[in-house]
Every structure is written in structure tokens, then in C-alpha cells.
Amino acid sequence: MGEHGAAALTVRRLGAALGCDPSALHRYFRDMDDLLLAVADELIGRALLTWRPTGDWRADPRTLGLRMYADCPAHPRAAMPTCTRATGRTREIRSVEAILGVLRGAGFPDAEAVRIYHVFVDQTLSFAALDASTPVLPERARAQEVQARPRTYARLPAETRPNIAATAGGLVAEMDRSGYPAALEMVPAAATARLQRVRRTAP
Template identity: 30%
Template sequence: MPRDVRPGAAGVDPEQLWLPPTEPRKGRRPSFSREQITVAAVALADAEGLEAVTIRRVAAAVGAGAMSLYSYAPDKETLLELMVDHVTGELTVTEPPSGDWRADLKTIAHLQRAHILRHPWLTSALSTRRVPGPNTLAFLEHALAVLRPTGLDGAAKMEVFAQLTAFVAGHVAHEIAQATAARSPGRAAAEARYLAAVAADGRHPELAEALSAPGRALTPEATFTRFLNRLVDGLDTD
């Protein structure tokens, strides 16, 4: 459990959130745990989206009063930190790096994509700075080990991992938005007609040429893989 944190605290204090308390907890044993609170919040977000996650609803899910949750998560920002790190535990990698850093980076990216698709709310949660918790640090440690053969210094390796993660999160956010739009009756047909008209107007020759090129596999997985290959294969480690 985090050290004593009160409502209205300015920002998230990583020492209070992630380091063990310096003094043993006083008073009676709590009837629920930080793990239970986090699991309940993740379940709400998975089912109804991030907007559904409030201290009051999470408290109701674990059978507690809202005020009693404040010593665990004083605000939604802290709760989000707990949620992100909790689900990052699903990304545990047991195999050591293969030595082929590009192949290993691509494996990491595919793991991240599948992970975000399981928890779509992550596209919003990852858009702001997060304080890495234990699960996040373990995954970061693996990614840095993957990049050791590149010879990059530590700061550059951190940048590469940040770039990869940003690409995956952004791509999957677009992928989810496209899937939502595709469920709208007539939307895809209307878009195709619009682009055909634009390509034929004579003012967009480059676009017309691009749209007339041979088609490629357009499944989400194939599209993601093509984009990922361009990104990782083009990384410069000099």
C-alpha cells in the first residue's frame, strides 16, 4: 500500500506510490487491497471505457466507501498509474533477447499492439507522462537489453523504446478509430466515392497516382506489420 496520500495532493509522487513504506501501517488491517482496487478499475475501463472509472464506482465495485479509497488512490491520476502498471504485467517476457535486435523490437511492438487492443483505454492513458511502476520497469529492462547489440548509449536506447511505444499507441488508436468508423453504414462506400472524385479532379496528381497503385493486404495486422518494418528497419544506430 502506498504511504499516506491525501485528496488534493499535487501530482503523483512516485516515491509514495511505488516505494515500500518506511514505517509499518498502524491501525486495523484494511478489508481490501490496492490490488483489488486496481483490478476493479481495469475491469470498468475494459468494459465501459476510461470515462467510467471514478473513485466512487471503483469503491462500489470492491464494496467500500469512496473516502476509504483515498489512502490507496487519492485521485484518478494515481489510479491510472496503478492501472497502467497492473496491465503492463501482462507483457512479461520470459525469453532472453535473441541478439537480433530488430526482430526482437518487432516482437515487442506486436506484443504492445495486442496488449492495447485488449485494453483500448490505454491509448488515452499513455498519452500523458506516466511514472513507471515495477511491471513497467521490468518490461523496459527487457527492451533495453534487446537494444544492447546496437551499441547505442543509454539515453539513445530509451529514445528508441519511447519512439516504438509512441508509434504502436498512435497506430492502434487509429486502428480502433477506423474499426469504429467502418461499422457506420455506408461510411466506407462514401469515403471511396469521395477519394475517387478527388483523384479525378486533376488537382491532386500525386494522390491519383498513389490511389491507382496495386492494392496491398489491408488487414489491420498486415498494415501494422508494414508500418512497423519501415520504422524498425530504418532505425539508424550510427
Template identity: 35%
Template sequence: MAGRRRWSTEEILDTAAELLRTSDAESFSVRKLAAALGTDSSSLYRHFRNKTELLRAAADRILVAAMDGHRPEGDWKQRITALALRLREAFGQQPQLAAIWGRYASSGAGSRLVMEEALQALRASGLPDAEIPARYHRIAVLLAALIAAEAGVATLTPAEREQGLELFRVAVLGADPERFPALAHFARDVRPLGADRRGAFEEILAAQLAQIEAGIP
């Protein structure tokens, strides 16, 4: 009788990523992954101790892919901006994993590559070494929040998106001008969260980098 096939770590993560394209992290389970692979959960626990560790590894592969072929160019602000846009684009292809990254972070090779590039760019800025870890942390939190938030919007179905826009119109255009005078005044110009996210992403990041630059001796 033939023995049960042994799946490699990469094959397991490939299948996990495919499952996460059509489901979220809450409904994802090691049991479902094992069923998709035609094996049992115990065989997967030889590779990953639990679901969270598996999800972190899957998210880290997105970071590895984002950094593949990356060559730092320009000054420190251009380097951090290019890094941020690479991460945004990579997670845009797998939005469910962006939410996982924002929630759990990661600690694998991809994470180290991203951290190394961000820290090197900050050192090139002229900031004192003592200030760099805190500045790095602010940038990391900002990027994780922006990318995860955008991913949440990307996972909406067309029907959910349209329903959200309709509710937004009702909330804004239907606001009582006596109770919400500012909202009523700007109602026709206020845009929903899903509008021009790329522009907002770059502008918020640029503001953070400008703040860092202002503190450089």
C-alpha cells in the same frame, strides 16, 4: 455492526478494468468505481490520489501481463519486434486501457519491465550508449501511438464501423477528379485505416528498426 470491507489495490484495479471494458476513460470516474465496489470514493483515495493515478496503474498491469513469462530470443531487432507484438496483443484484450496508456503512459513495474527489455535490446544492437535513450524514445512513442490508434478502432461498435466505411467510400469514390486528381486515380485501391492494421504495424516498426540499424557503426 460489521465494519465496511476494505478492498485491496488489486481488487480495485480488477473492478476498474472490468468497468473500462464497457466504457471509456472520459466517462469512467472514481465515483462509479466506488459504486461498483459498494463503497464510497474516499476509501479508494487511500489507494490512489486521483483518477489519473488509478488509470495509470490499471494500464501498467497490462504491461505486467504482457511481460509475464517473456524470454528474450533472437537478435536485437527480433527482441524489439517480439516486445512490440506482445504489447499489441495484451492491449488488444483491453482497448480502453491502450488509449489510456497512450495518453498518460505509466510508471509502475510493468513500465520498468518494458523499458528494461527495449534498452537491453538496443544495447545489444551495437549502438553507442549516448544514442540509445533517444532511439528508445522514438520506439516508445511509435508503439504507444500505433497501439492506442488501433485500440480506438477496436472500441467501435459494428454499426459505427459500418458507418465509417460508408463515409470513407463516399469521400474517396465520390471525390471530384478535377479537384482531387490523385485521389480519384487511386480511389479503388486506397484502403480505410482499419484495414490490415497488423501488417501496417509490423511494416512501420520494421522501417524504424532499419533506420536505427543504418546508424550502427
């Protein structure tokens, strides 16, 4: 997938790369979509390998989220078609169970725990897919992407674009890196406010 992209992944090509008869792959995977789901589950599993809950409900999802996210830009051609998939497999189930356990253990009612989990996982996978999309662009498009903001936003006049002109340096620098770590920090802050509200209104 890293060499040719997911669209070029076929049983015949994979069999040739592995040095085996392509039909042998069907002993392990029903079809190529089944293989893609296994790849998605493998990416999730890598994040879980060294992650252990510490009991800090704010820090634990953040640590896991960063690990889940990091593997996707590291393998962008694999991440792009798999970040949107629910695998229903062992590693995905383990991650869902772990995150819900952290949130329920912190005192969130079930409905709130599910809502926060939903935000957390969609945010993680959305940023992973977004940030994995740039490395797989054609070389020319990638170069244009790198230069677009410095060429445009750093040069807009204060007379007509005062807000952009006032923040141009920070804007260009900030947009040059992923927004995921900052977005991830905002989830526990919002979740804390929800937990406090639940505790105030609980019978």
C-alpha cells in the same frame, strides 16, 4: 472502464461495482489518476508476461511492440486515456530497461539506443491509441468510418485523380487495417542503417 468509459470512472461507481465502501479504495490509490496509472502499468505488464529477449535485436523489440500494441485495441476504453501516460512504475521501468538492453547489446551507442527506444515506444503507443479510437466511436460514426474509403476513394475518376484511381483497390484494403505492423518493420531497417553509419565513423 469498458462499460462506461474512463470519463465515467469514479470512486463511488467503482466501489459499487466492487461491492465495497468507496473510501476503501484510497488505501490502494491516492485518487482516480493514480488508478489510471496502475491500469496503464498493468497493460504494459501483460505484454511482458510472456516476452523474453532472444538476442536478436531486430526481432525482440518487434515482438514486444506487437504484444504491447495488441492489448490496447483489446481494451480500447482503457487504452485511450493511458497510452499517453508515463507511469514510472515497475512494469514500465522493466520494459524500458529491457529495450535499452537489447539495443545497447546490439552495439548502439547510448545516445542512439535512447533515440531508437524513443521512436519505438512513441510509435507503439501512438498506433495503439489511434487504433483504439475507432471501436469506441458511436455506432453510427463507426459505420460511416468503415464505408468512407470504399465510397470515396474507390470511385474517384482517373482523369482528375490518376494516382488514387491506379491504386484504389490496394489503398482501400491497406487503410482498412492497422499500419502498425508495417511501421514496426521500418524501425529495424532504419536502425540498421544508423548502426552501420556509427560503425563506419567510430574511431
